[in-house]
Amino acid sequence: MSNPPRVRHISECFIKPQHALEESKRPFYLTPWDLNLLNANYIQKGLLFTKSPAADDREDSIKTLLGRLKRSLSVTLVDFYPLAGRLVTKKGENPPSCLISVDCAGGPGARFIHAALDMTISDILSPVDVPSVVQSFFDHDRALNYDGQTMPLLSIQVTELEDGIFLGCSMNHCIADGTSYWHFFNTWSEIFQAEGHNISVTRPPILDRWFPEGYGPIINLPFTDQDEFISRIEAPKLRDRMFHFTSESIARLKANANAEYNTNEISSFQSLSALVWRCITRARRLPMIRLLWELASMVAGVATAGELFEQSLGWAAWQLHQAVVNHTDKMVCEFLDAWLQSPSVSRVGRFLDQYSVRIGSSPRFNMYGNEFGMGKAVALRSGFANKLNGTVSSYPGYEGGGSIDLEVCLPPDSMSVLESDEEFMDAVSVSHSDLYL
Incomplete structure (x- = not known):
């Protein structure tokens, strides 16, 4: 019995904001809600599109698409700048503590992956259950939000199928909830479609974090080592x-x-x-x-x-x-x-x-x-x-x-x-x- 097709990574690069806002040079502090999610996985959602039947040159067509996606992503990250950063931890000794925040300017940016899979849209949608290969359409497999110390806070993977394109997005859940996740996606789509015109984001993100009176923006966790609060589990067969x-x-x-x-x-x-x-x-x-x-x-x-x-x-x-x-x-x-x-x-x-x-x-x-x-x-x-x-x-x-x-x-x-x-x-x-x- 032959082995099922596997996703092949063709290329990878990092996308930075087109230009840096002044506020992106300051630390981005996490609220209690954000810190409470350090043990959760990244958000991973994606969209499956059909390839344009009018594309005469397949190689040139995907090259054009990737270029537009990268340029529009760079523009989008100007306003969504925390997603281009990294989590950093500052430890204290008296009392023992750790402060986890986002260094918005210190990371290489958002990861962008081009991949391919020798399967069709029908192969993905026709089975009763979602095929396990769909998990390979996303970066950061099994990563926890805390892993944003070394992993990008945002990763985009464009996977070519024989007759389609899957656009998968992995985003650190400490930085964004579901509303913010799809706000980012909607804004990216808006900027992609406006390429070549004057781009003005209709609904910029609200990045000011709210803290209760008397607390924040610096909140120290009472831990000295990640083993005290990080736990990795493997889900049963589902x-x-x-x-x-x-x-x-x-x-x-x-x-x-x-x-x-x-x-x-x-x-x-x-x-x-x-x-x-x-x-x-x-x-x-x-x-x-x-x-x-x-x-x-x-x-x-x-x-x-x-x-x-x-x-x-x-x-x-x-x-x-x-x-x-x-x-x-x-x-x-x-x-x-x-x-x-x-x-x-x-x-x-x-x-x-x-x-x-x-x-x-x-x-x-x-x-x-x-x-x-x-x-x-x-x-x-x-x-x-x-x-x-x-x-x-x-x-x-x-x-x-x-x-x-x-x-x-x-x-x-x-x-x-x-x-x-x-x-x-x-x-x-x-x-x-x-x-x-």
Whole structure:
């Protein structure tokens, strides 16, 4: 049996900002939220495009594309200058501590990789599960944010397929959250399309970090060695599958959830999340124990397996609605005050196990609005980063209009049960990628 094709790296370089702003010459200090993510992986998301059929000279066409991507990236980094820097650590002795910040001007810039793979778009989109080779479309495989001491904070990989281009971006999660990540991508796309014209970024990033009164911008962590707060774990064997939900399917879930709980306050996403929570719990065949549903690390709903099985979709959705309602400024400030009194770094997987479901990313992000001379992307895919048992990532559906794609990661046996769950699969629809093929 022949070995499957592998991604080949053709070239690599580093891209610096086209010019340096005065503020980029100063240290960029991290907030408690940033420091708490030192143990997490980089954000890894990417877009799959079809090659232009009008390209007569394939070699010249890719050369032109790479040149435009590099030039527009250099311009984009002027405003997003922390992404061109490196993390640096300054240690203190009395008391023992470490200060981690970003040296915006001291790094070589963002890494830019040109790679190739002898596969087609169909090879990537047609399998039921996301092929493992997709992880090779991203740099920084398995890297932690703390590794930004020696690794670029931003890395772009352009992978040529036989009939397509995959544009993968790996970004340090301490520097950017999901909103900032896609803001960067949207700005890069805007600048790419404006090449040759007067370029004015319509929405510059807000880089001023907020610190509670009496704290910051310098926050020292009470550690002397990285082994005291950094932990690397390897996820168990997982299946990674995309599920598509049309706006009509989600509207039915919302209507049913609200009717079952005699309310009109449950949102579309809360209804869909409740369905996922119930069905993944059922697929795991867990005993009647306490379970956690978590959205973006902060908003959490708790129930027992028995409650999720015995109660309706509307009941589960209402628990999530209440979790969102109770996510107040007071609660956030209390968490922040406690962290500042005893700074720590979250351990990857500490709260994500066989009893938890965590939903990240957001269908509200403008993902399909990014164009780089190849038309609209045909699909979204992600890398290895932050995928554990029960991780669910939410993306907008290709057709828009409130449709949603969910990327679900589960052990093989649990995924097989989920695929046979009538309640879940009745809500799943044919995706654009299926139609594309």
